[in-house]
């Protein structure tokens with residue numbers, strides 16, 4: 001298991017400092033860059049009692065293994081991997097607080113940009129947790145954190161060994177699982193997405209695996225008017241989550 005990670009980018013590092021400052025081992029800021037954009041980081045670090053050091057751009061590029069760090073790189077203790085047991089804990093908390101569960105399942109998303117964008121969508125939509133299979137999925141990498149713009153440090157990500165079993169388990173707790181597939185007969189705007197819900201999205205190339213699809217309570221499509229056969233998974237995730245939000249607010 002990985003013990004340390006790199007997180008970079010202004011929003012990702014700011015969320016980290018605000019939510020889990022105890023994870024920060026070292027924090028580097030670009031030398032000579034005292035502009036407004038770094039002030040939230042400087043303030044969050046000083047509030048959290050985290051020391052930072054200044055470094056040249058080349059040093060930050062090397063630490064981040066990317067030039068997309070926006071002048072901020074942190075070396076952090078790896079985030080705790082959340083499991084099925086943690087998911088049970090969250091379901092109990094939601095029930096005690098009389099909240100209606102709202103989950104996102106990603107069945108084998110492998111592109112870090114897609115996972116980052118899905119986490120950002122999930123946070124914006126108020127999703128309580130994202131469930132992914134441990135194998136054949138990208139984990140919480142530095143690129144995922146950067147693209148998620150802070151959401152990767154906030155939205156709980158449950159990495160489960162057996163996705164079909166976890167789906168059965170949350171169904172037993174009253175969660176209705178809606179899978180998404182372009183060829184489904186009923187569409188996202190016809191579905192009832194108001195109750196305890198998990199929306200399941202498929203992988204970039206293959207879509208939902210057979211067992212995942214068979215484990216869903218219903219399947220929905222997003223109507224496609226043009227000539228392409230499918231949407232990018234993060235775009236499709238945003239559409240489905242926010243249709244659910246629209247219904248749940250109404």
Ligand SMILES: C[S@@+](CC[C@H](N)C(=O)[O-])C[C@H]1O[C@@H](n2cnc3c(N)ncnc32)[C@H](O)[C@@H]1O
Pocket residue numbers: 180181182183200201202203204205206207208220221222223224229230231232233234236237
């Ligand atoms: C790029 S698509 C996968 C395409 C794959 N060839 C398939 O047949 O499912 C990735 C995921 O985005 C979601 N998605 C994309 N377009 C969709 C649509 N029109 N309706 C429902 N879901 C869609 C589904 O979850 C799908 O598994």
